[in-house]
Amino acid sequence: MAVTELSDPALGDCLDTRSGIAVREDTGGHIGVIDLPKVPLNRGEHYKILAILQRSDGDGAYRPPVLLGSLRGGRITETRSRTGVPRVMLALTAFLVAVIVGQFAVAVLERPPTPLDCAEGALRVIGSSAFEPVIRDAAAQYGRRCHGTTFSFEFAGTERGLDRLAQAGPDAGLIAIGDGPKGPGYPALRERALALAVYGVFVHRDLGITDLTVAQVRDLYQGRITNWRTLGGPDLPVVLIDRTPGSGSRVIFEQALLGGEQPPRPHRSCTAIKDTAGTYCDVPVTEDMHQAVAEIPGAIGYGELAEARRAGMAVLTLDGVAPDRTAAIAGRYPFRGVEYAYTHGDPPAGSPAASFLHYLTAGLGTEVLRAHGNEPCAGGRLEPGRCAPTG
Incomplete structure (x- = not known):
């Protein structure tokens, strides 16, 4: 007390x-x-x-x-x-808890509003198999942001994609991806440069070859060097793996390293020559190129750099320069090319094609392109004229 x-x-x-x-x-x-x-x-x-x-x-x-x-x-x-606790405080606490629970339920159950640059509808992307992983990844990232677009794909090669697009007419639901410019045969198609892509030359891993000059690559594909012993390798015949005519990767390869052309050769299946003395075959898509070079002794091939490395290919340096984005931007690494997106004319504003193209060229899609080892043409790092197949 x-x-x-x-x-x-x-x-x-x-x-x-x-x-x-x-x-x-x-x-x-x-x-x-x-x-x-x-x-x-x-x-x-x-x-x-x-x-x-x-x-x-x-x-x-x-x-x-x-x-x-x-x-x-x-x-x-x-x-x-x-x-x-006083009853008034208990009642107030219960009310506030109810408000918070209600707001959480609305946030979870309510579908977020569609961003202004999204579009609803179906979009089909076709064309270059070399750029397939990049486009699939970009579409997946786009789909997480724009829920109303559904994608389908068919990557069977640049020329087949351009042909399909030209035949389809002004279809807002179709985009073709191509390695290099379309050429004069597709006047109705509208092209947009996406990125400077880096390519690589790779050989069968058992050859032990790690570097070639551009002149040696040219001599190999011109048929002037036919045995790896000439280049310091084992006594094995050279097996040239090529892409079929119409491939955008083949066009870039010929322009960047072969002086624009190589001798005409009849088509031969790489599966058919495995147990023969064949020294040449061609494949329709990038994945088949990786498989053929990995399985056929003495084989040499080429393709998009990031995917070749993911496939475990033995990628060569060229003239002593390792292939990478920085060397390609600087012009020191020669095997590079531009990836394009094509539409039949300009797609209508607000269409899935217009929205996805904007995402790839000016939106977050440029980061997806960069993540796969490419340099976006709209990224600001390329000098004027660098976004071209041969720089």
């Missing part, structure tokens, strides 16, 4: 230890008693007593404290310590 508040400090003299204020225990009833003395109080004066009650023994419910006494011309005000 303690006196905690006095309206007038002079009242303290009436409540000191000599005044009779005390705490005692009624031993017979096991009851604690607080004795308060007579204190003269004027109107408006008061004092406060703090009493802390503690059970001494026993259990179960206990009787509440009892106040005995009276005041002349005044009143006794009793205050209690209240534990627990």
Whole structure:
């Protein structure tokens, strides 16, 4: 027990230890008693007593404290310590929890609004097999942002893609991807440069060859070098793996390394020459090129650099320069080309084709192109004229 508040400090003299204020225990009833003395109080004066009650023994419910006494011309005000949360606070807390849960449910269940540059509908992408992994990845990233577009693909080669697009007419749901420019045979097609792509020359891993000059590559594909022994390799005949005519990768290869052409050769299946003495075959798509070079002893081939490395091919340096994006941008590495996207005329604004092309050339799709080892033509790092098949 303690006196905690006095309206007038002079009242303290009436409540000191000599005044009779005390705490005692009624031993017979096991009851604690607080004795308060007579204190003269004027109107408006008061004092406060703090009493802390503690059970001494026993259990179960206990009787509440009892106040005995009276005041002349005044009143006794009793205050209690209240534990627990007030009902008003409980109600307010429950209301706020309900609001938060409701907002979370709306955020989870409500479909996010379609971004302004997205479009709904179907889009089919065809053409270059060399750029297939890049386009599939870009389409997947685009689809996470634009939920209303559905994609389908057919990567059977640049020429087949351009032919299909030209025959389809002004179809807003069709885009063709090509390695290099389309040439004069497709006047109705509209081309957009996507990226400077890096290509590589690779050989069968057992050859042990790690570097060739551009002149040596040219001599190999011109038929002037027919045995790897001539280039310091094993005594094995050279087996040239080529892409079929109409391949954009083949066009880039011929322009960048062969001076624009190579001797005409009849088509031969790479599967058919595996157990023969054949020294040449061609394949329709990039994946078949990787397989043929890996399986045929003495084989040499070419293709898009990032995918060749993912396939585990033994990629060569050319004239001592390792193939990479930086060397290609600087012009030190010669085997490079431009990837294009083609439409039949300009696609209508708001169409899936227009939206996806914008994503590839000016949106987040440029980062997908860069992640696959290419340099976007709209990335700002290429000098004017560098976004061309031979620089």
